[in-house]
Amino acid sequence: MMMDNTNWQLRLDQVIPGGAHTYSKGRDVFPGNAPAVLSRGRGCYVWDVEHHRYLDFGMGLKSVVLGYSNRKVDAAVRKATRLGSNLSRPSLTELLAAEELIQLVPGAEMVKFAKNGSNVTTAAIKIARAATSRKLVAVPKEQPFFSFDDWFIGTTGAPSGVPEEHSQLTRVFSYGDINSLRKLINESENQFAAVLMEPAVDFIKCSRDHRICLDFCLTERLEATRQYLLEVRKLCSDKGIVLIFDEMRTGFRWHIGGAQALFNVTPDLSTFGKAIANGYSVSALLGVRSLMQLGSTNIPGTRRTFLLSSTHGAEISSLAAFRQTWREIEKNDVVKGLWEYGVELGAMLSDSVQQSGFRDYISIAGPPVALTLDFFPSEFWTEQELKTKFFSKLVEHQILMPTITHSASHGRKELEKLKTAINTVLEDLGRNVDSSDYFKGQNHLLSPVFRDTN
Numbered sequence: 001m002m003m004d005n006t007n008w009q010l011r012l013d014q015v016i017p018g019g020a021h022t023y024s025k026g027r028d029v030f031p032g033n034a035p036a037v038l039s040r041g042r043g044c045y046v047w048d049v050e051h052h053r054y055l056d057f058g059m060g061l062k063s064v065v066l067g068y069s070n071r072k073v074d075a076a077v078r079k080a081t082r083l084g085s086n087l088s089r090p091s092l093t094e095l096l097a098a099e100e101l102i103q104l105v106p107g108a109e110m111v112k113f114a115k116n117g118s119n120v121t122t123a124a125i126k127i128a129r130a131a132t133s134r135k136l137v138a139v140p141k142e143q144p145f146f147s148f149d150d151w152f153i154g155t156t157g158a159p160s161g162v163p164e165e166h167s168q169l170t171r172v173f174s175y176g177d178i179n180s181l182r183k184l185i186n187e188s189e190n191q192f193a194a195v196l197m198e199p200a201v202d203f204i205k206c207s208r209d210h211r212i213c214l215d216f217c218l219t220e221r222l223e224a225t226r227q228y229l230l231e232v233r234k235l236c237s238d239k240g241i242v243l244i245f246d247e248m249r250t251g252f253r254w255h256i257g258g259a260q261a262l263f264n265v266t267p268d269l270s271t272f273g274k275a276i277a278n279g280y281s282v283s284a285l286l287g288v289r290s291l292m293q294l295g296s297t298n299i300p301g302t303r304r305t306f307l308l309s310s311t312h313g314a315e316i317s318s319l320a321a322f323r324q325t326w327r328e329i330e331k332n333d334v335v336k337g338l339w340e341y342g343v344e345l346g347a348m349l350s351d352s353v354q355q356s357g358f359r360d361y362i363s364i365a366g367p368p369v370a371l372t373l374d375f376f377p378s379e380f381w382t383e384q385e386l387k388t389k390f391f392s393k394l395v396e397h398q399i400l401m402p403t404i405t406h407s408a409s410h411g412r413k414e415l416e417k418l419k420t421a422i423n424t425v426l427e428d429l430g431r432n433v434d435s436s437d438y439f440k441g442q443n444h445l446l447s448p449v450f451r452d453t454n
């Protein structure tokens, strides 16, 4: 029995533009039969308001790495609420959290906390501009999101409200192709302040051109990615450009110290958020002292860069969540577990697709900690139609999969549940494989979040 969504969606749309406080939780990203509102989560399950339970592979937009309502993290938060949520001077929790995060991330000597990832990537750009007295910023065109602020949104498919003068200062290159970045930088010699990128979302392509590279060529792809990052590092150093790694999706998942620790390539600045407090609101800008101290106030005579100054930036309970989250990750070897589980998950998905009639239309890609499903058109369906049908069928099996994000609380039982569901979904789709009506008749198709027109 699915939830009746209509009334809930109407209520959401009535009071919240986009129906959610991030577009990535809105109707664009979920099929029409997915619950419009959720009431709670525990482990890797979420419940709708009518008490139906769903197995979740979204995990709060990747922010929940241990599992929803983690007992240890929540206990630390409850204890911290007795300290007062926000004091008039820096709290002890704030100092300890800063010292601890710096220990975890290579090359980081100072940190500023904030609440949203977007704020810290924007702050990183600000420091880079202040340090170099240059304006331009380079970002990879394959990477979907860095900030809700103008400098980035102006470059997406939804630039409404952003002055062109702002967007023109952000230029794009191709991730994985050092010549593309070199060419972009050379076209505007001495004008680039920063290269901002996720160090790795997917790996550099494997030389054997596998669609899915799990254990068998992981080492080769890790090395190719590392070599590329080293080239980017060198190019930025040679050209006096600040290198910024956005570790929002990689931090505490690929490695506790971020992908920079995994690849052993150190940026000048980096930004963390999402998983670092298991879903509580903490983001962080980290970097070398020489850059970060542009925002300092204790060096007489230096020009001050007004860097991240926010009332709620160091809220005690969220920072207590961060302090407990990293301890749980280390104690339980969570990152190793995520890699191992991802190998099994990827192999299972890949086997199921390969054994179905959809092997030419659905593919599993990406490294085990960041798997993705890609869909391809046929004469009977578009990519969006196949994708929507697939995910709405999964919802019928009470599985939500806006992305393939697993957590420390996903176990064997969940792998089996997903396998049974995926095989049944693929059989169902297979019975309708040559029926356009089956795929065309859907009244709500999944759509890209960045688009000019609704």
Ligand SMILES: Cc1ncc(COP(=O)(O)O)c(C=O)c1O
Pocket: 061, 115, 116, 117, 118, 119, 121, 145, 146, 147, 148, 198, 246, 248, 249, 273, 274, 283
């Ligand atoms: C790579 C990356 N950077 C920055 C952000 C922005 O983070 P936030 O939504 O916390 O502002 C996101 C959010 O999805 C992200 O994926």
